[in-house]
Amino acid sequence: MVGVHHTLIQLLILKLLSTGVFGESSSTYTYNILGDDVNMPCKNLVYPVHCSSVEWIFDKTGLLNAIQEVSEGKVRVDSNRAERLTVKPDCSLTVHNVISEDVGRYTCRDGNIDSLTILSLLTISSSTPESDLKPDYPLTLRCTLYTLLGPGMCRYEELDKISLGWVDQTGADLHEVFRYHFTVHSTCDITLKVTLQREDINRRWTCQLTDKGEVKTSIDFHSTLSDVDKWVVIGVVVFVAVFVVITTLVIFTKRTRIQMPVNTGHMMLANNSDGEQADITYSVVNIPAGSSVMNRDPKTEYATIRTKS
Template sequence: MNFQPLIGLYLISPLWASLALYSSDPVLQFAMAGDRATLKCGLPSIGSCSSVNWTVRGLIWDKYEVVTAGKVTHLNEDKYRLLKDCSLEISQMERDDAKLYTCESGALNSSVSLRFFDIAENKRPAEGIIELHCSYSKSTGYDLCKNDTNIHITWTTEDDVPITGNRFRFENPSVCFSKLIITRKLTDHHRIWKCQITQNGEVKASGKYRTTVRDGLEEVFTAVGESVSLLCRNTSSPRLGDRIEWKLNNKMLSDLVPENGQTNLCHVNKDSSLVINKLTPLHAGDYQCMGSSEEQRVLHKIRVHTLDVAANTQQIGGNLSLICVLTCVEKCEENFNLTWSGSNQERWQGRLFNVNNTLINELLLPVWPVSSDAITCSVYREGSKMASKSLSSLKSLHVSWVSALRLGLIIGVPAVGFCIYMKWKHCNNAEP
């Protein structure tokens, strides 16, 4: 976006920019419960805040002052504070604070229409459904959203990707109320959904909601070679005698660590989180943190998928073969996708394979691109990027699949999809 015209307009007409701040139309502002809301006094240069009054209007007959002559006069003084720039600060937003606030100084005035922004879950949805509600309102029992123009409520993933797919449905009973209806999956556990309010294409408010699914699995994607920390949630109220232990695929993790003199591959922190050092494809699996009192309790479940890259040293038809591998716990879901990107091409097209519990994307290049930028493979879930692994040169392609297979014999996780694929490639490209 070119910002030069905007800057030039500001330099040429600073007075126009100031006057726009106290036009007859109030500025629209949103805040969620518990937020600290700062309402700007949009009047041009004020020498002192001692001439400033802040008034509040709810219903037509509900009007009162909270600041008079630069001093907070409301009975609840702890709730309001006048800042040095004459802005009004509300310490903790509540639904009833959603009203019209006006900053006055002499004959000048400027208003802020504060709206209460809320994301909630319908706790009694239809069977197999998660239903989230996103709404805003001006004040309790008094809804003026029908007069709002160019305002839209949209739903996105945590990284602002629009939510699409057959298992999602949207209902918008009014301008200020929207529903996101999700066909539930176990892996929706601890997923974050985002609601945004936009006006004329500009984001005015954004909020997040984390869903929980009974007996669900939190899904984690991570790159091979990195370290990952798995949080054991639901440990805020431990039972007497509880000691946190971890399982991998229903086997105690302490029994799966190699005893051949290697450095421990994982350890448990004081906060009960499990740290895995230098992840391998064989660390893909279902993890459980357990409360080991007399009655073992599953506190949290985490499903870990791993992303890795490798190179076929034997060129195929004169091309260099790069392979991106997502190792899934079970068969990789249809909404998983692998994509290559780099400096020469924004998105390279590869050949996608689904072999056993692995999703594989092979990229054929005539030569390694002449660039300092890396080639990156990313895994997407329902359009949202979950993990990436980059390569800056062929020297960085060092994956010991033999070591991984040996580790697999110890851990007991079948990770043979890549090996099967490479064997298939060898057979199909062997000379007769």
């Protein structure tokens, strides 16, 4: 009961803030995924804009835990997120590389005018690491929206009007395919279960967030089946190895067929034209029967003559 009362108090405070009890207010809902750069507008400012009078306040559970992130138009140096926060010339606030800790309410305050932005984060998780996915093995994907009330909790104003759904890489609704099974934990927390097949290699599974029939954001999961990749690589390596061996054998066979046997060379002395002796090295060449070389003059002799200096 204590937890229920605590949640009701949170909802009451948020409701009072968003309806302008503590000053004029307007609310903006933004849905993002991990790593996004999120820009939040500061509305209802009086032009010309002077950001020196603007402050940004962040909270998750109401004013009691509010943190001032921007003072007099500048990011506070003592902020834990100072390196990821930027104030633009129009006084809007950008949160870079958003993470789950950034989920919550952001209030731009200029005097007694408040502009509210509710930041939520869409996440996807797998029951099995991507490197361990295999054909005929089950895959469980859970798509959850993290809100200021917690993961999968959407019972608050505009958040109550959103829905999550799964589609394939062509955009087709997976809810109409019999091989998929779904568990709806809440309107912003849904699980998909499927037994993987070989055609699921490099398949993209997409969780879409829809608000009043309009897709606001989506997040993907890619299935890379480890066994399929391994056998593809092994097949390529074996094919290359066989090709190299066959090519080497063909080249070696051709060279062996055209090689002609040659007798060991002999050396003798002979007189040159000046009457001096010189070494003459000669060899007897055996021509295979039927060779085209037989059409030449069989009396032709081949010799290398080296003369002494």
